[in-house]
Amino acid sequence: MTQKKPIHLDLGKNSYDIFIGQGEIDRLGERLETVDFKGKVAVVTNPKIEKLYGSRVKKSLQKSGYRPLVLQIPAGERYKTLKQIGRVYDGLIENRFERKDLVIALGGGVIGDMAGFAAATFLRGIPFVQCPTSVVAQVDASIGGKTGVDHARGKNLIGAFHQPRFVSTDPAVLGTLPKREYISGLAEVVKYGVIADETFFQYLEQNSREIRALKIEKVSDCIERSSAIKAAIVQSDERESGLRKILNYGHTIGHAVETLTGYRSVRHGEGVAMGMIAASRLAVEMGVLHPHDVDRQTALLKDFGLPVKLPDLDPADILNVMAGDKKVMGGEIYFVLPKKIGSVEMMKVDKKVLRRFLKTLPKTV
């Protein structure tokens, strides 16, 4: 078992630690004791995760004197709804949860967002803890306090900012993720290298085979470095008024691809991989990035087994989806574009330039 210094996220009275290490999932009880928590605990999870990790989590909590209540939400994004949140409230009310009691989110980003939202709103806010089990949840969703659910009209339309008491991340649990889910999550890891850290990007290039094969020491390094980058960005911009937007690198065109393919054939991370390549091509087109840096990203994403070619979509459709997105203002669309590996900037792109670029994209990517 490795036990390193936690990553500290300084947000004034909302500050917290991110504990990362193999075996962390068996230390949840101890962690709760160290934050001096004595109330009741509800573990919000899904049946899949419960089967895999429920007994270990319960054992750890029981060892520290807690008697956890387990509340389950069916697995999958389509259950990320207010209706399911209602069922979580029912469970908390039936078991007489009060303001001082606590919710643990045990699962991927869907569970993290939902358990967090339930905690943010129940009795106007009760404490919660993130115990993320997917790559996306570990390096992204569990850090930064964004919680919420989907609406029939769109993803994440209902939500609240609510920071966890701490995050408990065990990279070893990634071993049970479906392979495609794991690989898809690596796109977000690559994203951190491009937006903030060339040395980390190089590390990914040099260790891509071991990371892809889930070699635990390397995977742990990736999770740790990515979490530290996300934490630093959130720390400087808790409510997403500026810098935090750079986390959207690759997401503008990526979202459009996800939407146009009906959220079925393309995973989120796969869309992000394609979106990063498209955005960096656009940066070359605009004269802010050297083509070699596109090649490096393409090679790394391919090494991880991620797709880099956009499906055959109509550029007009891509533009339409982007126009309905939040990043559009007037006739210009805002993009996060790399200037080199390790550094990005928000830039506005004229719609006409974009239309021309999107037409040439299938030939260049």
Ligand SMILES: NC(=O)c1ccc[n+]([C@@H]2O[C@H](COP(=O)([O-])OP(=O)(O)OC[C@H]3O[C@@H](n4cnc5c(N)ncnc54)[C@H](O)[C@@H]3O)[C@@H](O)[C@H]2O)c1
């Ligand atoms: N709050 C934020 O800042 C933020 C950031 C990024 C993404 N998100 C949200 O996160 C969600 C996506 O998260 P995700 O990619 O983790 O999807 P997910 O939560 O649906 O998890 C993917 C699948 O993997 C399973 N799974 C998770 N961990 C596992 C494990 N260790 N072993 C086996 N199976 C496991 C889940 O049950 C699920 O079936 C989206 O709803 C997105 O909006 C939120």
Ligand SMILES: [Zn+2]
């Ligand atoms: Zn993402």
